Amino acid sequence: MPDFGLFYKEWKQNKALLAIIILVSMLSNPFTVLNTYISYQGCVTHQDEWVGTCVFSINYLNGTFISVFWIWGVVLAISQLGIERSKGFFDFILSLPYTRGQIFNAKFLTGGMVIVGPQLIGYVLSVFLILLLNPEKVIHFHHLSIGMIFISLMAYSLVMAAGALTGNIFSQLLVSFTVAILPFLLIALPAGNLEIVFGQNAAVLNTEIPDWFRYIIPIMFVVPEWVMDSEHYLFFPIAWSVIFYIIGYISFVKLSNDRNGYFFLWKALDRPVQVIVIIIGILGFGYFGYAASESFAGYLLGMAAGAVIGFFISYFAIYKKTKHL
Template identity: 85%
Template sequence: MPDSGLFYKEWKQNKALLTTVFFVLMLSNPFTVLNTYISYQGCVDHQNEWVGNCVFSINYLNGTFISVFWIWGVVLAVSQLGIERSKGLFDFTFSLPYTRGQIYNTKFFTGGMVIVVPQLIGYVLSVFLILLLKPEKVIYFHHLSIGMMLISLMAYSLVMAAGALTGSIFSQLLVSFTVTILPFLLIALPAENLEIIFGHNVAFLNTDIPDWLQYIIPIMFVNPEWVMDSAQYLFFPAAWSGIFYIIGYISFIKLSNERNGYFFLWKALDRPVQLVVIIIGILSFGYFGFTASESFAGYLIGMAAGAVIGFLISYFAIYKKTKLL
């Protein structure tokens, strides 16, 4: 279990950021309600100058800050793992009389609480404001507010897991982004290439894909238009949060910190990931080469270019050590 001493260390180390994130997440939702009400009052006060009727309605799909709350989860996770590792502070942290599991859980619970608790407070304050101000219509309020708690926690869990696997800020962010689009890379990209090679004769390419399947891809939740679909799809960010936490926890307690600055803390991942990057480069550039030239020759040229680019990027990113700050 996390220790109070570790919580205090985490607080002292990231006090300014934790405080900023807490108040931004707590006040943004009520601010949306108040800002819409002020705009409505301005319309009423100058109704003779405005065209049309003044309507006090709140559409949370348009013009709200809460749809980008996931960014704060990324910032927190980078600060807690990426920046601390790049500054070489983990040597001191690991010298303290705590287990690696306690250290990771303290960081995760601190960040998780700073993400979820202020959003919950802001949600409750917004409910009271809506009851007090009585707008004519409130659209997507509950769905988006509750959904962003899960989505921002998913983003935080993902970047924390990436930080537990990697040895620098760059690799932490790159792995995080890759994972958000990984289902697309593993399913859609090979399917597009099979269609180029075999035409429309590949049977599974002609099957209808269920709407919910797109929400397996975490990056789909970056676009707030997910709120127009079923609330049941929020199961995916909730499930991903749990999966990423488990991956991050196991990686943090098992992997050595001695490879600070390298792409992966676990050396055995270097070669397989390099091969995957090269394959993705081949498939991606092959597809774009075919799209640009509409010829099989362009497809082959694109694949060759993708192999070279994938090798160079993977070699210099994975095997070149980053200097500590």
């Protein structure tokens, strides 16, 4: 368990951001209920001017701010790792009389409590408001409110893990986004290229994909339409949160800080990741080249362009060191 002094340090360094996240996360859910009730009362007061009847119903899928709470997890993780590393604070932090594991856990627990606690309080307050105001219909309330807690924690864990692996803010964000769509890159992109090369005869294309499979992709939870599907799919953000925490913890404890500013803190990752980026560039641009031209020549031209673009992007991103802010 981290020392109290580490929690205090996290609060002092990020208190403005933490306070904003706490207030917004706590009040947004009850505000949704109150705002809908006020609109309903306005309808009742000016019923002669409105067309139709006034119905007090709450649909959390339409215009609900809590559906983007995952953004706070991203911003907080960048502040705790990416910004601190870019400003050169980590040499001081790692010199404190604490283990690396304690430092990471203090950061993660602080962020986790700030993300989960206020949202849970806001959910409970909203339950009381709904019971008090008694709307005729409440749609997707429990599913979306509870689900966003897990999804926000998943987003936070992902960006924290990326920050523990990388040496600057740009690489932290790029790795986070890549991992968020990685199942698509590893499965759908090769499958699309197989379809171009072999046509519909490719065996993998004839395999029926179950509905739950798309929720393996973390970025699918960014769009709130997931709330219309089974609540059992929330298992995936929970599982991803645990996996990302483990990756982040091990990376923070094991990797040295002397490559601060480079894309990866672990030099052994540079070349394999560059090769993967080039392959993805080849497959991605090849697919879009074929889609644009509907010809195999366009496919080959796209692959060539993807190889060149993938090489230069990976080379300048991975091997160019950034300076402290």
